[in-house]
Structure formats: structure tokens, C-alpha cells
Amino acid sequence: MKRIACAVVLIAAVLAVFPSGVRGVDPKMSRRIDEEIEKNKAEIVKIRRFIHMNPELGNREFETARLIANKLQPLGFEVRTGVAKTGVVAVLRGGQAGPVVAVRADMDALPVQETTNLPFKSLNPGVMHACGHDVHSSVVLGTALVLNALKDGIKGTVTFLFQPAEEGAPEGEEGGADLMVKEGALDNPPAGAVFGFHVWPENVGSVLFAPGNVTAAADTFVITVKGKGAHGARPHEGVDAVVIAAEIVTAFQTIISRASDPTDPAVLTVGTINGGARRNIIAERVVLEGTVRTLSEANHKKVRLLMESIVKNITGMYGADFQFEYKEALPSVFNNPELTAAMAPTLVKLLGKDKIVEWQPQMIAEDFAFLARKVPGFYFFLGVKSPAQAAAAPLHSPNFSPDERSIPLGVRILSHLLLDALAGQSALGSGGPGF
Ligand SMILES: [Zn+2]
Ligand SMILES: [Zn+2]
Structure with missing residues (x-):
């Protein structure tokens, strides 16, 4: 120090x-x-x-x-x-x-x-x-x-x-x-x-x-990706919540690396990812949970908006539905x-x-x-x-x-x-x- x-x-x-x-x-x-x-x-x-x-x-x-x-x-x-x-x-x-x-x-x-x-x-x-x-x-x-x-x-x-x-x-x-x-x-x-x-x-x-x-301000989130189940060998008949969730997790990484001022620290962590029922079933639902830490008010507002936009757009692109729950826990x-x-x-x-x-x-x-x-x-x-x-x-x-x-x-x-x-x-x- x-x-x-x-x-x-x-x-x-x-x-x-x-x-x-x-x-x-x-x-x-x-x-x-x-x-x-x-x-x-x-x-x-x-x-x-x-x-x-x-x-x-x-x-x-x-x-x-x-x-x-x-x-x-x-x-x-x-x-x-x-x-x-x-x-x-x-x-x-x-x-x-x-x-x-x-x-x-x-x-x-x-x-x-x-x-x-x-x-x-x-x-x-x-x-x-x-x-x-x-x-x-x-x-x-x-x-x-x-x-x-x-x-x-x-x-x-x-x-x-x-x-x-x-x-x-x-x-x-x-x-x-x-x-x-x-x-x-x-x-x-x-x-x-x-x-x-x-x-x-x-x-x-x-x-x-x-x-x-x-x-930091510490926020928490729970994101539910709602797809459509199908046989694991017939993915074209379903909407795969696992693939969509994976894309969301990857896209989230760009919020901190590309959209946040590098001199203003922020963290976005997806801590848990749960979904699917069986190895040969297209997952109908995946739940992502995590935490967001920001110092500035600018990042505090921005990260949340970008997360919601990513979830909305990626799920929309693949015909899935979503639920976005975001809680501002501590300033x-x-x-x-x-x-x-x-x-x-x-x-x-x-x-x-x-x-x-x-x-x-x-x-x-x-x-x-x-x-x-x-x-x-x-x-x-x-x-x-x-x-x-x-x-x-x-x-x-x-x-x-x-x-x-x-x-x-x-x-x-x-x-x-x-x-x-x-x-x-x-x-x-x-x-x-x-x-
Ligand atoms: Zn303590
Ligand atoms: Zn303490």
C-alpha cells in the first residue's frame, strides 16, 4: 500500500x-x-x-x-x-x-x-x-x-x-x-x-x-433463462437454455472489460449456474446467480443496465424468455x-x-x-x-x-x-x- x-x-x-x-x-x-x-x-x-x-x-x-x-x-x-x-x-x-x-x-x-x-x-x-x-x-x-x-x-x-x-x-x-x-x-x-x-x-x-x-456497492442478481425442453437428440425442437446461459455469461465479461472505465474498478461475478434435468434432455431452464461490485455511481447504474440489455437481447435472439432480478444490497x-x-x-x-x-x-x-x-x-x-x-x-x-x-x-x-x-x-x- x-x-x-x-x-x-x-x-x-x-x-x-x-x-x-x-x-x-x-x-x-x-x-x-x-x-x-x-x-x-x-x-x-x-x-x-x-x-x-x-x-x-x-x-x-x-x-x-x-x-x-x-x-x-x-x-x-x-x-x-x-x-x-x-x-x-x-x-x-x-x-x-x-x-x-x-x-x-x-x-x-x-x-x-x-x-x-x-x-x-x-x-x-x-x-x-x-x-x-x-x-x-x-x-x-x-x-x-x-x-x-x-x-x-x-x-x-x-x-x-x-x-x-x-x-x-x-x-x-x-x-x-x-x-x-x-x-x-x-x-x-x-x-x-x-x-x-x-x-x-x-x-x-x-x-x-x-x-x-x-x-464497493454490492448488488446481487438472479437471472432465469426460460427455454423449451426437448429430446437431447432433437435440439431443433427446443430452445436450449444452457447454450443461451453460456452466451450470457461470456457476454457479461465484456461489460467490465469493454464498457467500464478501466480506472474505475468494478467486478461482475456469476457465482452459480444451475439448470437442466438430464444429460439427454435440452434444458428448459437455467438460473444464474452472482454479485456486482462497483465503486462509482456511474458504474453502479451502467453495469446493471448493460446486464439487463445483454440478457434481453441474447434470450430474444434465440426465442427464449427470461426473468431478471437485481437487488441493490449495499451502497x-x-x-x-x-x-x-x-x-x-x-x-x-x-x-x-x-x-x-x-x-x-x-x-x-x-x-x-x-x-x-x-x-x-x-x-x-x-x-x-x-x-x-x-x-x-x-x-x-x-x-x-x-x-x-x-x-x-x-x-x-x-x-x-x-x-x-x-x-x-x-x-x-x-x-x-x-x-
Ligand atoms: Zn466481516
Ligand atoms: Zn466486519
Whole structure:
């Protein structure tokens, strides 16, 4: 990955956004953040291990949500539970009036059998926090504890969102960030900006971010080619759905290679192809399923239209019928450029320039996109690889094991980002959404 180039540009950009000298956290507040982290560190790591040992799948995060609500309610947070099924929204009002910012953690685990030898490995067979959402939840909870201790000095409000089902809701259920937004998680009080992060197998102490598109829009499709069955030895009496489907799959390849701007990444994958009944029968029906990943809105619109046109024209050419089902599952996570520019100096200040890595957009998907579509968003990646390791296990693997030194660091980063964002919004104009 290319390092740092972006940070320089971003720092230049921030000067245009912020009046000089308006930074949220003064040295005294910064010291207090560090003291509170020191005080709470052991507890936060303990919570992370508990959540890791007791992973729960999407929309079933009952105990995780209970633990979080039980921690925050007695401290005076305004806590709403059962948001988007099992989500928790906890509002912390600072001692002084000001703008509102939100931060989101996802809580769900994956259907993976853990193979680590950790003393706190999953007790739930076949379920594991293999995507690090246990770290996300404990870092955001830790940030809530730290900021709560400092709330008298906070000008504004922080909403802590603990979201279910980032990895997707069970079949037939709604869930995740989309439902959190629909159920008003960002409305009451109305947030002016939203923050989120994901653990990433880069060295502890580094963060990765970039303005603009961070992850891809992920769409899914099901295409049914409807031909006409016949004897396998008398193809002229049928309409062969297998031949037509094969032609469609081949023609699809030209969408990315010939019609999409080569500098704007896109992926079209036909993941399954099913059809036919027997080796000597002309197939009446073939079903193609797959996924489309795009970064830009231009490609997002174009790929779908071209796919439909190819399906319509090829089936039409051979006298077959078709069904084209296309679902826009997840939008692209978009980092608001002004907000990103405003937050870059905070990250440089905390970590040092050499620990800032420019994020290269990836074709993975993340439902934080729904939150960042509702209000300006900033999403970054937190390094969790132990520098002693040559390579870390990737996300979703059964031996994924983030370095826990990232947890107090994550709390420190979020605490500063949120306070600086509150100060930035105040500086930009009286408490309204400033970015
Ligand atoms: Zn994941
Ligand atoms: Zn994840």
C-alpha cells in the first residue's frame, strides 16, 4: 500500500475548513483521556474477551446488547434497546450545549468454527468473532466510558450506536445499519456526522483511511433463462437454455472489460449456474446467480443496465424468455471529503505521519454505507496486526486474532475524533451539521 501521500493533501485541505487554532482537545483534556483509558483499560479488554467467548450471530446479539446496555444505563446514558432488533443506542449529553456526533460499532459474529488457541476462544460451537466486531464493540463501549468521565467538559452530544447484523440478517429478516437508520438511530438527537471503523491486518499503531469511496456497492442478481425442453437428440425442437446461459455469461465479461472505465474498478461475478434435468434432455431452464461490485455511481447504474440489455437481447435472439432480478444490497461507503480532511490532523497528531496509510478502495462491502448516506460519515481502518507477525490471519478466517494493544489505542483515537468533530462543527456554525 502506498503510504502517507494522502495525509499531506488532507492536511492542506483542513486548513481551508478549520479556522486556525480551533482544535477540540486541549492538552489538559488529552491528559484526562489518557488517564481514563489507563483506568478502564483492563475492564475494556475483559469485556472484549467476554464478547469474544460468547459470539452471537446477526439479529441474535441478545447477550452482547444486554451487556452493553447494562454497562451504560447506570452511568446515566439515555439508552434505547431493541433498535433494529437487538441494537442499542446510547446518548451521552455533554455538560455544555453543542452539536451531535454519532459513532457506530457492529456486534455480530460469523458462522465460523474458531481454530485459535486463545484462552478466551469462542464457547459457542460454529460461531466466532472472525471479523473483529468484538473489538469494535469494546472499543466503542470503552470510548463511551472515557467520554462519560469527561462529560462536564464536553460541548455537545455523542450518540453511541451498537448495531446488529452487519454481516447480513438471517434469510427473510431485515437488519443492520439500514434498519438502524429506518428506526431513527441518527434522528434523536439529530447527528451531524457519523464515525465508524474496522479492524484491519496492518500493524498496530497505524490507521488507514481516504476520502471518497472506501468500499464497493454490492448488488446481487438472479437471472432465469426460460427455454423449451426437448429430446437431447432433437435440439431443433427446443430452445436450449444452457447454450443461451453460456452466451450470457461470456457476454457479461465484456461489460467490465469493454464498457467500464478501466480506472474505475468494478467486478461482475456469476457465482452459480444451475439448470437442466438430464444429460439427454435440452434444458428448459437455467438460473444464474452472482454479485456486482462497483465503486462509482456511474458504474453502479451502467453495469446493471448493460446486464439487463445483454440478457434481453441474447434470450430474444434465440426465442427464449427470461426473468431478471437485481437487488441493490449495499451502497458504497463514502467518506465525506470535508469531514475526512477535518479529521486527518487528529490522526496525524495522535499517531504520527508515518503511521497513516492511504486506504486503497476495496471491493468488499460494509453496511456503514447506510449511516454515511444519511449524514456525513468518516470510516477508517485500525491496524490490529502484531508487528512481530510476518502476516496476520485475514478477516473471516478461523484463526483471526487481533492484537489487543489496538483496543486502548482505538479508544484513544475515537475519543479524540469525536471531541474534535464536536469542536469542528461548533466552529463551523452554531451546532448544526457543519460538514
Ligand atoms: Zn466481516
Ligand atoms: Zn466486519
